[in-house]
Amino acid sequence: MIERLARLPVEVDYGSEFRYRDPIIDSNTLTVCISQSGETADTLAAQREAKSKGSPSLAICNVIGSMITREANGTIPTHAGPEIGVASTKAFTAQLTALLLLASYLGQVRGKLSENAARTLMQEFTRIPHKIETILQTDETGFYENLARQFFRRTDFLYLGRGIHYPIALEGALKLKEISYIHAEGYPARNEAWP
Secondary structure, eight states, rough: OOOHHHOOOOOOOOOOHHHHGOOOOTTOOOOEEESSSOOOHHHHHHHHHHHHHTOOOEEESTTTTSHHHHHHSEEEEEEOOOOOOSSSSHHHHHHHHHHHHHHHHHHHHTTSSHHHHHHHHHHHHHHHHHEEEEHHHTTTOHHHHHHHHHHOOOEEEEEOOOOTTTHHHHHHHHHHHHHOOOOOEEEESSSSSOO
């Protein structure tokens, strides 16, 4: 989203891997640390690695006052509330929202996203909850229940996504694994036709 809307190069790393690859960063690199709790050890270690190399950090976090927010140069709070379930769906959705808002803001201040385009983007974004509610409430035929009955004995699931939807595919697979203990994997979809 940041590359597309703000035209800034972005690298995505797992917090657990970041410090072990000796990243090439400096004071002109912003390190964005994403954590629901703000106490994730690997993310905190990555943040400290970035700081040791002069990179300022921005925390996207649900818990204000957590270690990551205290050590960050700035924080975007997600206000998702306490996470009750294992799947952490609220936190994930709130983090994506924060990233979209950040990308939109950066695009505007860099002159890469017009005010009109940003307004249109935000208008469409605010329609998503209603669209999801409509889809879930109009299931009078029992489509989702029938779908579950059709697939509940399956042992493997593949989630496919392209571009910004690839991370959604990864997260969807993770949710299925966490909730049902069914094997699931997320993969990038290909542009060209499948053989």
